[in-house]
Amino acid sequence: MSGFDSNPFADPVDVNPFQDPSVTQLTNSSSDGIEGFNPFTENSKLTNPAQTTIPAQITPSQPAVLQPSVEPSPQATASAAQVNLLRQQEELERKAAELDRREREIQNKSSGSTKENNWPPLPRIFPVKPCFYQDFAEDIPPDFQRTCKMMYxxxxFHSVTLFLNLLACLAIFTVSSSNGVDFGLAILWFVLFTPCAFVCWYRPVYKAFRSDSSFNFFFFFFVFFIQTAVYIIQAVGIPHWGNSGWILALSVIGTNNAVAIIMMVVAGFFTACAVMAIILLKMVHSKYRRTGASFQKAQEEFSQGVFTNRTFQSAASTAASTAAQNAFQQGN
Known part of the structure; x- marks a missing residue:
């Protein structure tokens, strides 16, 4: 019945919520922490300062290990760059010289100016003037100058050998009158083969290197192959052929040793000519393969050279006019 004894119309009892034991206990325990808290200190925390923090364990650092440097030194890099620059400069200078030479050639051709002949180098007072123009530095590209000079x-050497062959055949003619044929043919070979060799195989290879002419290359190979075979025959020395070769020189050993020695020296000169001719033939052929020449280009150059030749044009026009006049007269 006690539950019904309370008056429901009486004033309610004032209950202070802050008098709750749990609240008062919490405020009492945190009052000390708030009083000791200084927000302006450097190590202030929002947590209770009474609580002690355990510092983290510091692990000892490992010593640094220096890796060996693989980069090149500045001096090596600078020297390599300098060498590269020098090589590029030499290449550019070579190309500039080649372009300058070609430009001069084009200008000379366009202006119609002709170079003054300078070979053979004869005195100005001499009645015979030079017949050819020759300048290795100006006409021949640098890659072919050495080979062209060796051909010259x-x-x-070919001319000197023919002159010595003449003297050797003269010596054997003084010993044996039956070798007069050799002496006469030796004079003929010297007078004939010296200028013919210059015109028939040296000048073609010079012009082939100068203008990269396929026709001159093929003409040179044909003639120089025959010249190499002639050198071999002259070195053999068949009697009564006008050549002081090994056979003719050995046949004189029992008769006159001095003449035999002279003829053997000349036979050695002919042998050297044959060996050098074979070597140079291979060298020129290797250079020819690098120039891009071909038999088709040689045919085109030959046809263009023939049809543009003034002598051929004048001869063709004269023949055509003569034939036309004859046909007109016969018609009348």
């Missing part, structure tokens, strides 16, 4: 030296 071979022609000079």
């Amino acid at each position: 030296y071979l022609w000079m």
